[in-house]
Amino acid sequence: MGELRLMKGNEAIAEAFIREGVDAYYGYPITPQSEVMEYLTAERPEKRTGMVVLQAESELAAINMVYGAACTGKKVVTSSSSPGISLMQEGISYIAGSEVPCVLLNVVRGGPGLGDIQPAQSDYFQSVKGGGHGDYRQIVLAPSSVQDMYDHVSLAFELAFKYRILVLIQSDGLIGQMMEKVEIGEQKPRLTNEEIKAKYDTWALTGRTPGREHNIVTSLELDQAKQEQFNIHLQNKYKEIAENEVLYEEMEVEDADYILVAYGSSSRICRKAVNLAREKGLKVGLLRPITLWPFPEKRIAELAKRVKGMLSVEMSAGQMVEDVRLAVNGKIKVEHFGRYGGMIHTPEEVLEALETKIIGG
Amino acid sequence: MTEEIIIAGFGGQGVLSLGKILAYSAIMQNQEVSWMPSYGPEMRGGTANVTVILSDERISSPVLRKFDTAIILNQQSMDKFQEAVKPGGLLLYDNNGIIHPPTRKDINIYLVEAAKEAAKMGSAKTFNMVVLGAYLKIKPLVELENVIKGLKKSLPERHHKLIPMNEKAILQGMEIVKEENLV
Numbered sequence: 035m036g037e038l039r040l041m042k043g044n045e046a047i048a049e050a051f052i053r054e055g056v057d058a059y060y061g062y063p064i065t066p067q068s069e070v071m072e073y074l075t076a077e078r079p080e081k082r083t084g085m086v087v088l089q090a091e092s093e094l095a096a097i098n099m100v101y102g103a104a105c106t107g108k109k110v111v112t113s114s115s116s117p118g119i120s121l122m123q124e125g126i127s128y129i130a131g132s133e134v135p136c137v138l139l140n141v142v143r144g145g146p147g148l149g150d151i152q153p154a155q156s157d158y159f160q161s162v163k164g165g166g167h168g169d170y171r172q173i174v175l176a177p178s179s180v181q182d183m184y185d186h187v188s189l190a191f192e193l194a195f196k197y198r199i200l201v202l203i204q205s206d207g208l209i210g211q212m213m214e215k216v217e218i219g220e221q222k223p224r225l226t227n228e229e230i231k232a233k234y235d236t237w238a239l240t241g242r243t244p245g246r247e248h249n250i251v252t253s254l255e256l257d258q259a260k261q262e263q264f265n266i267h268l269q270n271k272y273k274e275i276a277e278n279e280v281l282y283e284e285m286e287v288e289d290a291d292y293i294l295v296a297y298g299s300s301s302r303i304c305r306k307a308v309n310l311a312r313e314k315g316l317k318v319g320l321l322r323p324i325t326l327w328p329f330p331e332k333r334i335a336e337l338a339k340r341v342k343g344m345l346s347v348e349m350s351a352g353q354m355v356e357d358v359r360l361a362v363n364g365k366i367k368v369e370h371f372g373r374y375g376g377m378i379h380t381p382e383e384v385l386e387a388l389e390t391k392i393i394g395g
Numbered sequence: 396m397t398e399e400i401i402i403a404g405f406g407g408q409g410v411l412s413l414g415k416i417l418a419y420s421a422i423m424q425n426q427e428v429s430w431m432p433s434y435g436p437e438m439r440g441g442t443a444n445v446t447v448i449l450s451d452e453r454i455s456s457p458v459l460r461k462f463d464t465a466i467i468l469n470q471q472s473m474d475k476f477q478e479a480v481k482p483g484g485l486l487l488y489d490n491n492g493i494i495h496p497p498t499r500k501d502i503n504i505y506l507v508e509a510a511k512e513a514a515k516m517g518s519a520k521t522f523n524m525v526v527l528g529a530y531l532k533i534k535p536l537v538e539l540e541n542v543i544k545g546l547k548k549s550l551p552e553r554h555h556k557l558i559p560m561n562e563k564a565i566l567q568g569m570e571i572v573k574e575e576n577l578v
Contacts, residue, residue: 040419040428040549212457213415213430215422305455380460 036217043183043209044069046216047113047139050187052079055222057108058086060099064115065151066207067141071113083224093118097125104134105251107230107238109191113139115207116157117148120165126200127166130268131253133237135194137187139203141210144376152376153207153299158353161204162327169265171272172200173279174326176297180214188219197275198237204326206349208299208378281324282333286312290319292392293337294384295358296347297323300372304347306381311388318388326354331361343367343392347384350374367392396451398536399459403444403476404468409523412549413466414445417527419545420537421449431457442471449536466530468509470494483578487530489522497575504576505533512567521564528568539565 041049048070051059059079061071071089079085090096096112103110114122119140129136142157144150159165161174173193177183183205190201225233231240239249255261283301286308287293296304301322311318321337323330338344343366346355352370359368371387373379400417404410411432418428431446446462448454465476467488473495480486482501490496491510507529513522531537537545542565546558 038422040415040422040430208431208457211432213418213428214454214457215428299458302454303456303458306459307456309455378458380458381456382460 036219039216039218040213041180041216042069042211042213043177043180043205044141044211045073046180047183047187047203047205048073048077049218050184051111052077052082052085053219053221054187054191055083055109055224056085056111056191057224058088058099058103058110059112060088060090060096060103060110061112062090062093062096062114062118064118066143066153066210067113067115067139069210070139070141083221085224093121094125097122097129100136100138101125101129101132101134104129104136105132105239107234107240109137109225111137111139113141115141115143115151116145116154117143119157119160123160123166126172127164127168127170128253129200130166130170130172131168132251133198133268134251135191135198135200137190137194137201137203139205142204142206144374150376151207153209153211153349153378154374154376155206155298155300155349155372156351156353156374157204158326158348158350161202162329162357170268171275171327172202173197173275173328174202174204175281176204176324176326177209178298178301178322180209180212180216183209184216184218193279195234197271199271199275204298206299207376276328279325280328280330280332282330283322283324285320285322287319287321287337289317291317291342292319292388293341293344294318294320294347294388295323295334295344295354296320297326297354299378300347300349303379303381304384307347307384307388310381310385314385316388316393323354329357329361331357334358334361335363338362338365341366343369345384345388345392346370347379347387348372349378367395369395396449396536397454398449398464398534399462400447400449400464400466401444401459401462401476401479402447402466402468403442403472406441406443408443408468409520410443410468411445413523413527414447415549416524416542416545417449417530417537418447419549420542421545423541423544423548424537426451427454429454429457442469444472444476464530464534466526467497468526473497485533487526487533487572489526500576501578502576503533503578504574505529505572506575507568507572509568512571513564516560516564516567518560518564521560524561524564525568525571528565528570529572530568531565532569532572
């Protein structure tokens with residue numbers, strides 16, 4: 035067993051960046067994720083592993099530093115919170131158009147606009163439907179505990195490099211700010227330049243290799259026929275991801291009449307709501323998507339064949355509920371419940387909503 | 396065993412660190428913990444509270460409306476959290492600055508005059524450890540030995556010389572806690 039520590043989600047993920055052997059972090063501070071860079075700078079990762087930690091002059095600069103460094107096959111990461119992630123959308127679209135692997139963390143706060151600094155899940159649309167321009171997708175992981183914040187870093191980089199895609203870890207102010215027990219893993223070594231060249235020489239900018247053409251990393255292709263071919267290639271890649279990389283977790287669904295669908299912080303609140311419901315004799319289960327894209331639509335469609343209703347519980351005005359409805363395709367009743375704008379629902383409120391909107395509704 | 400606690404008082408009283416030390420102590424005995432502060436644009440003198448959950452099982456919601464225990468350290472928190480204690484639960488409070496003491500008859504109420512005691516001990520900073528001692532006397536969920544281990548883990552090395560004083564404050568809190576209402 036690894037070392038046990040009591041850490042905030044933001045600190046745990048920062049430690050995970052170092053232990054993953056990440057080459058560089060570029061970021062710009064914003065509440066409620068400022069502890070990420072605070073922790074990184076206090077830990078002096080340039081001494082621990084040689085990792086670069088740089089405070090950029092803006093979010094725009096940070097995402098473009100990520101883009102540039104990721105072109106070289108290095109492991110790079112940035113983090114921000116909602117308004118900062120909005121500022122990064124241009125770079126995110128370029129990264130998708132250039133197929134470079136990298137990892138982003140969004141510790142979501144209440145919006146729209148500057149909103150507030152309390153936890154929210156109102157960036158779901160931006161994360162899974164694409165906040166930038168063009169036909170692109172990104173893998174979205176939704177941690178629901180401080181341990182997940184730590185563990186998802188490895189998973190995110192594995193997927194990012196497997197598919198040359200941006201992986202977004204969508205957390206929120208609650209998971210970021212709360213402390214829980216975390217088991218810390220081993221330090222992975224950073225790859226050497228030679229190792230990177232050996233692994234990613236087919237696409238990365240690692241210096242000219244005699245005998246092969248120049249690698250060009252760009253999102254620009256003015257020949258529309260070639261651009262269409264490139265887009266088809268992207269869509270095929272996304273299809274492969276959707277078929278192979280869906281992750282979800284279930285609680286008490288075997289005999290359930292009703293299902294709560296919730297991710298991240300909200301799924302934690304729903305675990306308690308399931309317990310409260312069971313105490314009252316109501317057969318309620320929970321489906322927690324771990325990947326928000328690709329979405330566990332097949333599993334939801336299967337469950338829709340045998341349960342009576344589903345409640346999508348999100349700290350938003352109702353965003354994921356649209357994907358739940360698409361998956362259910364009219365077979366059963368699907369409603370949304372959630373507090374938003376930085377407010378957090380309680381387990382009792384969730385149960386009450388289930389009783390009024392689904393069971394009695 | 397699952398114990399759901401709210402600790403509430405003024406910023407600067409050591410509310411968050413009291414919760415942190417309790418959480419660390421529970422980790423030392425290999426329990427699951429969560430520590431969820433009310434955070435925001437807050438400051439010294441403003442209200443501060445933290446929800447701490449200790450459990451033998453995986454912890455579900457870190458956000459709660461009802462608590463097994465409320466540790467209340469100022470009047471605003473009394474107004475806000477007295478009603479949040481589950482029937483049969485525990486309310487532990489320090490009466491410094493309390494104008495309206497707790498009135499519920501369906502919960503166990505204990506008083507710890509921690510501010511007074513800390514002043515007597517000559518260090519206002521041990522206040523939160525006096526409160527912790529009182530709590531552990533009523534609910535001995537973590538061993539004192541694990542609290543000391545927890546203190547070592549949560550305090551930076553340069554402050555380890557303060558541990559004996561904190562231990563003394565905890566023992567003092569255990570000594571002076573008083574029952575006011577039992578159900």
